Amino acid sequence: MNLDTAFWTALFLSTLRQTTPLLFTALGGMFSERSGVVNIALEGIILFGALTAAVVVERVENALGPGPHPWLPWVGVLSAMAVGGLVALVHAVVSIRYRADQIISATAINLLALGAPSLVLTYFYGNATNSKEVVNRLPLWGPEGFALSPLVYLAFLLVPLSWWVLFKTPFGLRLRAVGEHPEAADTLGVNVHRMRYIGVLLSGVLAGMAGAYLAIGFLNQFVRGMSAGLGFIALAAMIFGKWHPLGILGSTLLFGFASALAIQLQGTEILPAVLVQAFPYVVTVLVLAGFIGRSRPPAAVGRPYEK
Amino acid sequence: MLTDRRRLGVLVLAGGGIALLLWYLAPWAVPHRLFGGEGVLLNPFGHHLPEGTLPQGYRDGWLFAVFYLSLAWLLLTLLAPWTKAPTKALYALGLLGLGLFLLGYVLFQQSVAQVNAPLERPLLRRYSLGLGSYATLGYSLYLLLLARVFSPGGLAFLVRRRGVVVPLFSLLLATLIGGVIVAILRESPALPQDLRHALLLKLDLITYTYQLLFSPLVNPSGFLQSLLLATPLIFTGLAVALGFRGGLFNIGAPGQLILGAIAAMLVGVYLPGPRWLVLPLAILAAALAGGLWGALPGWLKARFGAHEVINTIMLNYIAASLFLFLISANEYKFFGSTLYLPFKYPGYEARSHEIRPEARIPHWTDLVAPGGELSFALPLALLLGVAGYLLARRSLGHRVLFGLLGAGIGYVVGGLLPGPQVSFGPDLTSVRLNGAFLLALLALLFFHFYVFRTVGGYELRAMGLAPKAAEYGGVLAGRKVVLIMFLAGALAGLAATHYVLGGGIDEYRLKQALPYSVGFDGIAVALMGQNTPVGVGLAAWLFGILLTGGLQVNLQLGISRELVAVLQALVVLFIAAGGFLPRYFTDPLRAAEVELKAEAARRGAEEAKEVRR
Incomplete structure (x- = not known):
């Protein structure tokens, strides 16, 4: 075994890359659950975001030619965010307006994300599993050898930003109030439903961004089921991070490290790859069981509110 | 008025x-x-x-x-x-x-x-x-x-009748949206001349798509194929429905199915012995392994308060890794040393050795007409079983006992009766429908009796409706959660008997192609069937038909078969939203209000009539 500096550098960068989509999604989940709506649809929303980014970029390339378009990946990211928001809106309408069981409604969206991409892919590319590769991926920023996608930086910047929004602005106070005690918030004149819509929409937009990162930052195409449980792991990270941006930063780094380790160990003779792949999932189960610390969810999470 | x-x-x-x-x-x-x-x-x-x-x-x-x-x-x-x-x-x-x-x-x-x-x-x-x-x-x-x-x-x-109205209305809505999707995804086969013409072609295309989706109803091999695809859906649908009845959301059916498949393979391949012993043991092993895999998140919930939804999902991924680990290679390196596993069959494909003939579940032709001679064993068993159940009246146990007795006698006598020679065409014999379908029907019966006719089932439903009240009434909540998840997991594990022991995936083996995602389809089946056995059976069959028809849609119209998956997801979404119907369809209290009002109106009308007299 030869674990030299190159290995550790690769592991470090890989950790940052693996953490990025988790961080986006977990922060999104935090906004949604702080407002009182469970959103396990994030897994599916990541897939929809990834599909959108890959297909939009490929379609534009198809129309304008492949030549470098520095603006194009950003269009992909924005459209993925928009679609993520739209899909989240479906979940929001069904679970807020129609008081559906939030977990079932979100599961429906996850099921949709298993089937719908195949229809779109078959329509555009004639196969049901992956999109055509794109040329205009997100750029890499940073010094030679340590260059990372701009979305990686953005994800880590979002941590202090969402901390500020959640704990230092009136908006954040209202959002938390709605998730803890909607009746009281309502009495004080906060529009409970509107805050919840905003919370869910934010989660969808962020998960869509995570999807865009997977499709045109991490890879250069959409592959069926490419999120591979990321959305669920992010939710576990959110619980483990106690619904707090800083906690979430720590927990997503842990999960990101677990995934990165799994990737780095592949092809080595230390552990078989098929087993190592299960590593993040095992960590999730252990974390949820409270073996590594307990946490308390927002009091009104999962309960529909009616006046 | x-x-x-x-x-x-x-x-x-x-x-x-x-x-x-x-x-x-x-x-x-x-x-x-x-x-x-x-x-x-x-x-x-x-x-x-x-x-x-x-x-x-x-x-x-x-x-x-x-x-x-x-x-x-x-x-x-x-x-x-x-x-x-x-x-x-x-x-x-x-x-x-x-x-x-x-x-x-x-x-x-x-x-x-x-x-x-x-x-x-x-x-x-x-x-x-x-x-x-x-x-x-x-x-x-x-x-x-x-x-x-x-x-x-x-x-x-x-x-x-909201238990029927909501799912059917949701299905109708999903069908309409599915129609729009089809219209968008596929260009009309001919060039339209004007707007009316264009709509004519589109509407015909949508109609034809749904005709193809339901075409298995009118041709015999498609019909058998729909039953074949319904078999695992019944099991996984019940696995989810049992959880719902007990107030738990079991998204872990895929993982439980995988564990069941692994256990069935281990017993079916490696346990020598006579058929009457090995086959039941293999089936039991599948149920047990699935049950234990299901009980794990149940225990985590009962002991540590960890929510079962994310845990069951994580266990799905872990099970999939384990499954691939066992059958994708024969040797693995662990920290430099080598581990040898005997399970993978030599060759490029990831699959296990073949199940021994004694542990295989018979093909449907061997059940309906063993040796080419039509057998009366099963019909007679069914007839006498139902008769025994209906005729005995003392108590439930009594009725079930007589039912079983009748079924046994019917099976033996029917087996001895001579039957006419029959033969089936290759299109029918090639459908790999097998005895697992009968197991699925038995599972439906089990679900009905356990949930609606026993004390344990009563407690389970109480847990689902009002967990606090159930606990106050003397239900050991923690133990019950583990038991519910065990039974749900066992039902999902039994779905594996169809694939591995019944040869549902073309061979009598555990293969990488094991379609364990039917565990997710079970969610749609359970919701569509409103967690009742009859509903689950019908919903599973409906989706079996659609999936069979989906193949024709893919073949003839070039629309991905996943159209059916999208329809399923939409049905789940719409049922969750109560079909977008008014509140009194989803809220039992408001439903009762409507009924009381109707009752009062009826009484008022009667009184008015009497006064007039």
Whole structure:
């Protein structure tokens, strides 16, 4: 075994890359659950975001030619965010307006994300599993050898930003109030439903961004089921991070490290790859069981509110 | 009363308007269709005839006769709300409409037969009625429904049957959206000349897609195939439904199925012994392994308060890794040392060794007609089993005992009776439907008896409805959660018997192609079936039909088979939203309010009658 500096550098960068989509999604989940709506649809929303980014970029390339378009990946990211928001809106309408069981409604969206991409892919590319590769991926920023996608930086910047929004602005106070005690918030004149819509929409937009990162930052195409449980792991990270941006930063780094380790160990003779792949999932189960610390969810999470 | 009448008038007008629009825009009948979907579309306002496709001898006079009759009928229905007894009139007109539809069907079949009969190879193929005719059928049913709803106590009638109304309405909505998706995804086979023409082609395309989806109902091999695909769905549907009944959401059916499959493979491949011992043991192993894999998140919830949803999902991924670990290679490196596993069969494909013949679940032909001779064992067992159950009356245990006894006697006696020789065509024998289907039916029975007829099931339902109250009433909540998850996991594990022991995936092996995602489809099945055994059975069959038909859709129209998955997801979404129906369909308290109001109105009417006397 030869674990030299190159290995550790690769592991470090890989950790940052693996953490990025988790961080986006977990922060999104935090906004949604702080407002009182469970959103396990994030897994599916990541897939929809990834599909959108890959297909939009490929379609534009198809129309304008492949030549470098520095603006194009950003269009992909924005459209993925928009679609993520739209899909989240479906979940929001069904679970807020129609008081559906939030977990079932979100599961429906996850099921949709298993089937719908195949229809779109078959329509555009004639196969049901992956999109055509794109040329205009997100750029890499940073010094030679340590260059990372701009979305990686953005994800880590979002941590202090969402901390500020959640704990230092009136908006954040209202959002938390709605998730803890909607009746009281309502009495004080906060529009409970509107805050919840905003919370869910934010989660969808962020998960869509995570999807865009997977499709045109991490890879250069959409592959069926490419999120591979990321959305669920992010939710576990959110619980483990106690619904707090800083906690979430720590927990997503842990999960990101677990995934990165799994990737780095592949092809080595230390552990078989098929087993190592299960590593993040095992960590999730252990974390949820409270073996590594307990946490308390927002009091009104999962309960529909009616006046 | 007046407002009621006006509302009825508006509803009839809306329905009639839609029917008229469809009559104008959609084909009434398609006497001939090419493989890709393009067809001869007959419509009273102008046919669509691709070149050289409609033969000289075909006469379309019947179409206009039916059309004028229908038009007169439609006018009558619009007047019906303003008659003296509107509901009676609507009942009569609804039945008349059904008659009109039947008339059209018969005349159309005759017109096709006229062309086809004298020829050796039928000239007109893939013929069927079109959306225009179905609009007549739909409008008639709609009128009958309106008649019932606007009769006294009509709303209460609908609300009482909300367990059927909500899923069916959700299915209808999903179907409409599915139609839009199809219209977007596939260009019409022929170039349209104008807007009406374009819509004609699109509407025909949508109708044809759904016809293909439901086509397994009318051909024998498709029918068997739909039962084959329904088999695992019944198991996983029950696995999810049992969780729902107990207030738990079991998204772990895929993982439980995988563990069941692994256990069934281990026993089926490596345990030598006689058939009567090995086969039941293999089935039990599948149930046990699935059950334990399910009990794990149950225990985590009971002991640590960890929510079962994310845990079951994580365990799905872990199970998938374990499964691949076992069958994708024979040797693994662990920190430099090597581990040898015997499970993978040599070759490129990741699959296990073959299940021993003794541990295989028999193919359906061996059950229906062993040795080519029709057997009465199963029908007689069913007959005597039901008879025994119904005739014994002392207690439930007594009834079940007599039922089982009857079934046993029936099986033995029926097996001894001589039967006629039968043979099946290759299209039927190639369908890998097997005895696991019977196991699935038994699982439905088990679900019914356990959940609705035992103390344990009563406790389970109490947990689902009001966990605090159940605990106060003496249910050991933690233990119950583990037990519920164990039973749910066992049901999901049994689905593996179909795939591994029954050869449901082309071979009697554990293969990488094991479609464990049917565990997710179980969610749709359970919701569609409203967590009742009959509902789950029917919903599983419905999805079995759609999945079978989906293959035809893919083959003929080039639309991905995942269309069915999308429909399933939409159904789940809409049922979660209560079908977007008014509150009293989803909220039991409000439903009770509606019923009380209806009851009060009925009493008031009776009293008024007496006073008048």
